[in-house]
Amino acid sequence: MAKIQGFLFDLHGVIADSWQYHLASWQAIAAELDIPWTTNLAEVLPGMSRLGSLQTILASANRQGAFTPAEMQTITDHENDLYRQYVAAMTPANRLPGVTAFLNELVAAGYPLALASASTNAPAEIERLQLTHIFKHIVPAGSLKASKPAPDVYLAAARLLDLPATACVAFEDTVTGVQSAKRAGCLTVAINADPLPGADAQLPSTAALSLPAVLQALGQPDA
Structure with a gap:
């Protein structure tokens, strides 16, 4: 060794x-997409990339492929903007x-x-x-x-x-x-x-x- x-x-x-802030941001995104927020999502998202998190949320509602790559980028950028508001208060x-x-x-x-x-x-x-x-x-x-x-x-x-x-x-x-x-x-x-x-x-x-x-x-x- x-x-x-x-x-x-x-x-x-x-x-x-700070994961609590990412989860709060993603919960807000899920609500905007009319996707139910679940305990499982709260457990599996920590550690994932931003795109991976969005893909996981969409898959939880069987909505894979619902958005173009450009639309996915817009959504993940929105999550990042929400998260930065929390960071500013850290x-x-x-x-x-x-x-x-x-x-x-x-x-x-x-x-x-x-x-x-x-x-x-x-x-x-x-x-x-x-x-x-x-x-x-x-x-x-x-x-x-x-x-x-x-x-x-x-x-x-x-x-x-x-x-x-x-x-x-x-x-x-x-x-x-x-x-x-x-x-x-x-x-x-x-x-x-x-x-x-x-x-x-x-x-x-x-x-x-x-x-x-x-x-x-x-x-x-x-x-």
């Missing part, structure tokens, strides 16, 4: 609780429990960090969360050819740190995110109360994050 040299973070559900209070102390711990220990988010809004969110001094390396989402579960975002994040992905620990809270990190070759820590298959280790919530806890969970107490 490679020595751990860097840490890569998903944003939604790992650093901040503050450091949106950081998840335990995250601030853990990030400071990693920086104090000298580890380089990168944000591996496929969201084009990530830089704005990090600024609103007042974490720009921590995340100096943010993957430019527009440069990615494929969304999670493809490995692109984690490969790009590792490159920002000039490290091989195999020397990095990735933190994820969704199945698609874990798949993305593992396909890139990262040691992957799932943060979720429910089991996420494929992860190298799992913690129940961000409140459990600490450097000793993560290293122990990965079987690297002396890394």
Whole structure:
């Protein structure tokens, strides 16, 4: 097992609780499209791309193919506009429990960090969360050819740190995110109360994050 040299973070559900805002935006879109919002949609959308989310919502009502690609783009742009209204209201209070102390711990220990988010809004969110001094390396989402579960975002994040992905620990809270990190070759820590298959280790919530806890969970107490 490679020595751990860097840490890569998903944003939604790992650093901040901003998935609630995407879900609120998508719920509004579903209402506009006269598609019933379901518990299943709320469970499966986190981690999906914007287009994937729209396709999933349409499929839930058997309306695949109801819109042209141009119309789909208009709808996803509308969702993004709704989401940006929520982002504008974000503050450091949106950081998840335990995250601030853990990030400071990693920086104090000298580890380089990168944000591996496929969201084009990530830089704005990090600024609103007042974490720009921590995340100096943010993957430019527009440069990615494929969304999670493809490995692109984690490969790009590792490159920002000039490290091989195999020397990095990735933190994820969704199945698609874990798949993305593992396909890139990262040691992957799932943060979720429910089991996420494929992860190298799992913690129940961000409140459990600490450097000793993560290293122990990965079987690297002396890394």
